[in-house]
Each structure stands twice: as structure tokens, then as C-alpha cells.
Amino acid sequence: MNETVTVKEKGSISGFVKSFGLPRLIIAAFLIVLLILSPFVGADLPSQITNIIARFSWNGILVLSMVPMVHSGCGLNFGLPLGIISGLLGATLSIEFGFTGGLSFVVAILIATPFALLLGSIYGWLLNRIKGGEMMIATYVGFSSVSFMCMMWLILPYKSPTMVWGLSGKGLRTTISLEGYYNQVLADFLRISIGKLTIPVGTLLFFAILALAIWAFLRTKTGTAMTAVGSNPSFARAAGINVDKIRLLSVIMSTWLGAVGILVYEQGFGFIQLYMAPFYMALPAVSAILIGGASVNKASITNVIIGTILFQGIVTMTPTVMNNLIKMDMSEVIRIIVSQGMILYALTRKTEVSK
Amino acid sequence: MSNENTPLLEMKNISKDFFGNQVLTDINLSLQEGEVIGLVGENGAGKSTLMRILFGADMIRETGGYGGEIRLNGEPVNFSSPFDAIAAGIGMVHQEFSLIPGFTTKENILLNREPKKGNIASVLFGDRLDIVNRPAMDDQAKKAIEMMGVEIDRNMIISDMPVGHKQFTEIARELSKENLKLLILDEPTAVLTEREAEALLESIRGMSRRGIAVIFITHRLQEILAVCNRVVVMRDGFVVHESPAQDTNVPEITRWMVGREVKTVAASDGQTKDKEGETILKVEKLWVDMPGEIVRNVNLEVKEGEIFGIGGLAGQGKLGIPNGIMGLYQAGGRVTFEGKEIPLNSPRKCLDASFAFVSEDRRGVGLLLDESLEWNVAFPAMQIQNRFLKPALGGLIRFRDEKAIQEITQKYIDELAIKCTSSRQKARELSGGNQQKVCLAKAFALSPRLLFVSEPTRGIDVGAKALVLEALKQFNRENHVTIVIVSSELEELRTSCDRIAIVSGGKVAGILPASSSVEEFGTLMLSQVR
Numbered sequence: 001m002n003e004t005v006t007v008k009e010k011g012s013i014s015g016f017v018k019s020f021g022l023p024r025l026i027i028a029a030f031l032i033v034l035l036i037l038s039p040f041v042g043a044d045l046p047s048q049i050t051n052i053i054a055r056f057s058w059n060g061i062l063v064l065s066m067v068p069m070v071h072s073g074c075g076l077n078f079g080l081p082l083g084i085i086s087g088l089l090g091a092t093l094s095i096e097f098g099f100t101g102g103l104s105f106v107v108a109i110l111i112a113t114p115f116a117l118l119l120g121s122i123y124g125w126l127l128n129r130i131k132g133g134e135m136m137i138a139t140y141v142g143f144s145s146v147s148f149m150c151m152m153w154l155i156l157p158y159k160s161p162t163m164v165w166g167l168s169g170k171g172l173r174t175t176i177s178l179e180g181y182y183n184q185v186l187a188d189f190l191r192i193s194i195g196k197l198t199i200p201v202g203t204l205l206f207f208a209i210l211a212l213a214i215w216a217f218l219r220t221k222t223g224t225a226m227t228a229v230g231s232n233p234s235f236a237r238a239a240g241i242n243v244d245k246i247r248l249l250s251v252i253m254s255t256w257l258g259a260v261g262i263l264v265y266e267q268g269f270g271f272i273q274l275y276m277a278p279f280y281m282a283l284p285a286v287s288a289i290l291i292g293g294a295s296v297n298k299a300s301i302t303n304v305i306i307g308t309i310l311f312q313g314i315v316t317m318t319p320t321v322m323n324n325l326i327k328m329d330m331s332e333v334i335r336i337i338v339s340q341g342m343i344l345y346a347l348t349r350k351t352e353v354s355k
Numbered sequence: 356m357s358n359e360n361t362p363l364l365e366m367k368n369i370s371k372d373f374f375g376n377q378v379l380t381d382i383n384l385s386l387q388e389g390e391v392i393g394l395v396g397e398n399g400a401g402k403s404t405l406m407r408i409l410f411g412a413d414m415i416r417e418t419g420g421y422g423g424e425i426r427l428n429g430e431p432v433n434f435s436s437p438f439d440a441i442a443a444g445i446g447m448v449h450q451e452f453s454l455i456p457g458f459t460t461k462e463n464i465l466l467n468r469e470p471k472k473g474n475i476a477s478v479l480f481g482d483r484l485d486i487v488n489r490p491a492m493d494d495q496a497k498k499a500i501e502m503m504g505v506e507i508d509r510n511m512i513i514s515d516m517p518v519g520h521k522q523f524t525e526i527a528r529e530l531s532k533e534n535l536k537l538l539i540l541d542e543p544t545a546v547l548t549e550r551e552a553e554a555l556l557e558s559i560r561g562m563s564r565r566g567i568a569v570i571f572i573t574h575r576l577q578e579i580l581a582v583c584n585r586v587v588v589m590r591d592g593f594v595v596h597e598s599p600a601q602d603t604n605v606p607e608i609t610r611w612m613v614g615r616e617v618k619t620v621a622a623s624d625g626q627t628k629d630k631e632g633e634t635i636l637k638v639e640k641l642w643v644d645m646p647g648e649i650v651r652n653v654n655l656e657v658k659e660g661e662i663f664g665i666g667g668l669a670g671q672g673k674l675g676i677p678n679g680i681m682g683l684y685q686a687g688g689r690v691t692f693e694g695k696e697i698p699l700n701s702p703r704k705c706l707d708a709s710f711a712f713v714s715e716d717r718r719g720v721g722l723l724l725d726e727s728l729e730w731n732v733a734f735p736a737m738q739i740q741n742r743f744l745k746p747a748l749g750g751l752i753r754f755r756d757e758k759a760i761q762e763i764t765q766k767y768i769d770e771l772a773i774k775c776t777s778s779r780q781k782a783r784e785l786s787g788g789n790q791q792k793v794c795l796a797k798a799f800a801l802s803p804r805l806l807f808v809s810e811p812t813r814g815i816d817v818g819a820k821a822l823v824l825e826a827l828k829q830f831n832r833e834n835h836v837t838i839v840i841v842s843s844e845l846e847e848l849r850t851s852c853d854r855i856a857i858v859s860g861g862k863v864a865g866i867l868p869a870s871s872s873v874e875e876f877g878t879l880m881l882s883q884v885r
Contacts, residue, residue: 216752216754219754219755220744220752220753220754220755221737221738221741221744221753221755224730224734224737224738224755225738227726228723228726228730228734231723231724231725231726232719232720232722232723232724232725234716234719234720235720235721235722235723235734237683237702237720238681238683238702238712238714238720238721239702239706239734239735239738239739240702240703240705240706240707240735240738240739241703241738242703298725
């Protein structure tokens, strides 16, 4: 009865489709079609590819921040805004304290860390009390923290002239330029430029280091425990694991990665975006990891990489190609349809995972 | 249609197997109008399966149907769903309540059978738009409740009720069906207080007077004798005994229930190791709050190197003992192992004290269903004893030692003959018996000093059963590990254990050597049933 249930049909096409996942295949095919199509509609291919790589490098860590919580069974981190807020606090305080250039990036991470630990602990404690409903509560945590910070950005006594509103001299601006601070610090490190194609090697390396760290962590004793907690909390408890502690750790890790992730995003993007901006960061990250083949309780680094490339590829290429085709700006509409649609789809197929 | 000689219900040569595992063999049962029969038997004797067949439960058809014939009033019937059975006048009250918590008693009693009034909308758009006739509903509910001869509030919301009243509501629901001819009561008194149980028995007599036949399943044999016309005893899927209630008594029924063909040698391996070892585990005044298996006050002493059995009927608290000691459910009392007190409510402390536990809830607690066998086998040992880890970066961090994990898993796959495609197969894909072997391997890999095994053979086939029990005995012999086996199957305990404690009503009713007679065990099992 037990054998032959999942004998993998390696080599055969259906086996490949099954192991790679049909939706991922369709999206990948769509992306390739877009890439092939783009020169014909007048878009410039090398700069499109540059764009995709750049966006991958900005978003990679934000998507990576989903992994610890998914592993511990806390579901997808819809509370990512909390991590982002920690990062934003780090960024603004670093500038406020007068750090510039590359140093401001390091200091931003250092300042963001205690905030991430604190907010992550509170968030984790909350999630431990509402087991089973994590994702819904996480969404509300995200919402409310963003709203709360909307007030704080105005009230907090920031003084740096680069950040506050020009006329009143208080309250942070919605968008703060990072020119002179850590704009492109990672990207410029070992940057490769071939014609129109540029590769931000430094940012990619930074992502690789963090991804490797998470990969390695998941192979340690604690990492193994984290996966087991996500897979079957009762089993983990019977094996002497403190389930709540492991879950708390995963939430803190996710929050910290979210904080670092937004700083990396900013250094690539060139601006700090405050107020409602963190609100819009969680869904793209969630849909990216889902496109990558993760489910609400299984995710791997491969899922992160493939998902981010596919998602960012689609959201950069589709508007360009479409706009060139129909001469109308559709980018935001398409972006929203793709990202929301993927989440909806992924949540309906709860446990199937593709490697 | 029915004349004096045709029984209301006839079940002829009923047999049923689950994938080759014979659970019912050649059952014959007949029932006259207004007759009350008591159906008794140990857990797993096949009572519930038989009733499910009669009630047309889906799971019977899904697992390949049944053999034999059922006749109602002389007409052969074959219910394809419980709805057909209900339409034919059969009612069943299950052990678990099937009531809507937020509705009142009367709404639950008449759910989907509410008396209705027409109105304009329903004339135009069909009777789905009829209005519920509240006064008539109240009336019918009142009548149904009166039939039972107990007082329950018709307008109370179910979730506010004591359990006993919920049980009565269920029964009232069945009674309110006008065509009811046969009522099946599956352990209805288990949740009732003595007075309520008394009332229920009275209402059963009332039903019988009105011509409703009742099949009454219970572990409380006194109740059977008090209310039934006939007693039917089942064991291992056979009807082993059938007699009028006035001709029998509790000890006799007990003997029929537990006694197999009395074997001369029952003790383990035929060699009664009269172990006079040191007491290794001492349990004093243990209480455990495990739902459905409450332990009230257990005192035990387990000797070093023995296989100690804990038996008893379901729901009497035997499963609560290992679960409580291992910290999986809230517990209190004093547990001493080798003279040291083991703190309760902390699984980690127990595992550190080199206990191991094979849970009865294989799929829920015992396994990581979505992970490989390697993970399942090695995980606790890795977490508790830091095994299967190898240092990297000069000992700075330690990674999983995949090779060692694979080796140990492969070792147990070979030793326990676990059928799988590879050690990387997911636990979910194995059959029940092989999953149980993985659970054992997991516990063995911890190299425990004391091993708790809970229901080791539940839901696995005969071949795997023997293998699992043999593996346990071997582990006990070769590694001198003290083992505590908790099982509902007395025979299994008698063939594997040195001494057996029988738990009844959350307490130890007695501890006997395995070679004691089945009657003695049976008497203990039923001694304090509550």
C-alpha cells in the first residue's frame, strides 16, 4: 500500500511539470515571451534585463524575510511592514545623527536592529497567542503599525534639514532622497557594466550572504527545530521543543530581515519612502515567494530566488511591453492584478510545494 | 405488514473487513418490536462497526461495503446513507454530540423538520419560503421531552447546557421522529450523572412500552441488566454470547467480554520473569487533565527491566498516564525516577531524564508527516542529545550530519523491516503499521532508559502487530530498557508484559501478574467505571 505513491517520473515531461509546478511554468513562459517580444515593440532588451536584475537585488531580502516565519508555521509574513518600520527608523535616525555615505548604511542597520528585535518580540508574542489565525492578525498588525507610524513620522522631533518639511521645519517628508547618504552603496561595489547592461554585484552579494546564512541556519539544530515546529507543532512539543520560543525566534528573524531588506531596497531605489509606503511592500514580497513555489508552510531559498526573479520580471516587463503595444500606461493596474492574483491562487493550494 | 412472527430487525451473516482486516464475522442479530437489547464488548470488538452498517454510514460503503443481509420488518434493506436509515425509522444517538451549540433545545430537536406555515411567498416560490410555526414547534419539542420523562428547558441554548441535558436533547430529537421504530444508543450514559442515567434508563423502558426497539451500547453492565431484555456480547468481531438479561449476571458477561479461548500460558515468552528488580519509576497521586482520558489519582511502581502493562477500557484514563507523565497534558502529583523527582508538565525534562514516549496519536503527535523518515527518526535525538550534528567553522556552529542521520534511519529500516522506497520518503506515504515502526525507531534512537508506548498496535494489521510487539520485547531484553505499554487490548498486554495494572475511573483498580485469569482482569476493568 505504501510504495509507488510518489515514484518520481523523472525525465518525463509530466514529471517535470509536476515537480516544477504548472503555474510557475506558465509564469516563466510568459516572462520569456515578454522578453522575446520586447525588442519588437521597441523596448530595449539590455536595459530591461538590467532593470529586472536591479529590482531583484532590491527586493530579494524582503522576500527572503518570509522564510523563517513560513518555516516555523507562522505563515506568510503579512506583518512585514513592522520590519520595514524598524528599517525606516534605522535609516532616518542614521541620517538624523549626521552619518553620511557608506557609513550611514551600516549605522542604519545597527540602529534598526534593536527596533527589529523589540517590535519582532512583541509581534511574535502576539502571534503565539493566536495560533491558527496568524496571517490574518499579521495583516492587521501591518495595517495598524503603518497607520501609527504615519502619526509618529510627523510628531517625532527630527531636525535634519534633508528630511523635514522645508517650510515648517518639522515632520518628515514622504520621500527622502538618499543622495549623499547610502544611495547605491552596495550596488556600486564591484558594479559590472557591459554596454547598456549593468549588474549591481555588491547588492547581489549582500543578498547571497544573507540567503546563505538563512540556508545554513536551517541546517543547524535550531533551524531543524524551526522546520519541525512548522511541520507539526505537537510533534515538536513531544520532542521537548519549546514551540513558542522557536516561533518567537522566527518572527524576530523575519522582522530583522524585513528591516535590512528595506534598507537594501532604499539604497537601490535611492529614496526613503515613509508614511503609507511600507503598506505596499508586504503583498509583492508575499506573492513573489508564492510564485517561487513556496506554500504557507514550506519555503526554500530556491523559492525565494526563482520567485523574486519571476515576479519582478513580470511586473517590470509586462507594463513596458504593454505600454509600447497599446500606448497607454497600464503598469500599476497590471502590477496589482499579478500580485493579488498570485496570492489568491497560492492561498487556495495550501500545502502543495514545488522544490 | 409486520405480523407477530416477523422480527422488526434481522441482521443475517453480517461480515465486514477493512482492507483484508476482518472486523466482523458472521453476525446474526434479531430484534422484536419494543425489545431492548444490550450490546456489550471491549473496545474494538466491532460494536460500532456493526451499528454503522445498520445505520448506512458512508464510511462503510467507502471501505468496500459489507457482507450479509439486513431485513427490516421482513423486507431486505440496504441503506446507502444515514438519510435512508432515518427514513426507514432508525434513529441513532452517537457518542459525540451532533447538536448546534448556538441553537435552543427545541430548534435542535426539530432541526430541518420544523412544523411550517404557508404564506404568500411560499405559495409563489415553493415551500422553502414557509414560515416556521413556533408554537407548534414548541409543542412537538415538549412532547418529545415528556416522552423521556425528564425535565429539560426547551428554550435553553445548547452551549449553556450541562452535558447530560445535551445527551437528552439528542435522544429527544430521535424520539420526535414519528416513524421511529428502532433507536440505537451508543454509550449514552457515559457523560451522565447517576441520577440522569437513572432517568435515561426509565425513558428507555418507556420507549420499549410504546413499541420502539432499542439497541443499547454501554460499558456499565449494571445498566444493561437493569433495562434490557436480552444481552448480546461481542468480541473480536463475533457474537460470542447471547442470553436473556435475567439469566445472566455481571461476572458472567465480563467473562464473555474479555475471555478468549482461555490459553494456558499467557505470560510473556512463556517464561514468567519474576523480576524482583529495584523500583525505577514511582508515580504518586498523579492526576492528568487529558480530555476523555482523565486520570484522577494514580499510584504505581515500575521495576527496573520489566515490561509493565497498563490496561483498561477506553475513557477510563489509561492513556492519560503516559501523556501526563511526559508533560503533554496538564498534570499534577509526584513522579520519581531512580530516586530523583521528575518535574511534570515539561516534555523536555522527561526526555532529559532519558524517558521516551511513543504516542497513541501517531499522525498527530508521533510523526512529522510531511518530512522524510530520516527527520522523523533522528529529530528527537538531535534536539535532546545533540546527536547527528557535526561541527563546522571550527566548532562555531553545528550542522545536521545528514550522513549519520541516513545511516541510523537505514539501520532501523532494516531492523524493523519498515517498508519504504527510501529513507527520504515522506512519513505520510507509509502505511499505518510502518508509520508505527517509524515511531518506535524514533524512540529507540533516543536510547531511553524508560520507554512509554501508548496503544502500539492501534489501527495496524495483524502481521505488523506481532512485529511491533516483538520489537518492543527485544528492545527490553537486549538493552535492558524498562517499558510501560498502555493498550486497550488485554490479550496483547498479557502476552507481552510482566505485570499489568488495570485503570478504571481514573484510578488503578489493581495490579496483577500477566498470568492472572481474564476474569480477574475483567472484574477490575469494570470495577470503578464512571
